[in-house]
Amino acid sequence: MLSVSIDEKEVRQLFKAKIAEILKEADAEYVFWDAVELKRRTCMSWNFIQEQFFFDPNFPKRKVGSKWYFPARETRAFLEKWLLDRP
Template sequence: MLEVKIDQSEVRKLYIKELEKHLNKLDNELLFWDTEDLIKNTKMCWNTIQEKFFFDPRFPKRKVGRKWMFPAKQTKEFLLEWLLEQPSE
């Protein structure tokens, strides 16, 4: 008879490590967001984005031709900071 014992905490550590690798890989694949990505990732409509933070001078953006582009890493950092600045209701 074969008996296998698994250390649940070690399995969890390995799982989290592999998940972090995968998420980092996905993060590194996107260098820029466009307006569709910004809307999708913030779960806000375009009007709300413009009203809440689009015109904040700290918000990283660049218009390339007729399209707005947002550097993914800096945009995420800004959004996290911006969210923490919002008053709790």
């Protein structure tokens, strides 16, 4: 007969590490977000984004032609700080 023991804490830690690695790779795929990606990443509508933080002078954005682009790392950092600053 075969008996197998699994350390649940170790399994959870391995899962968390793997998920963090996958998320980091996914974020590394994008250098810039466009408006569609910004809406997807924030789960916010375009109107809500504009009302809340789009016109904040610290919000990183560049307009190329008629399209807005947002540097992924800087935008993510801004959004994390913005959310923490909300009352």
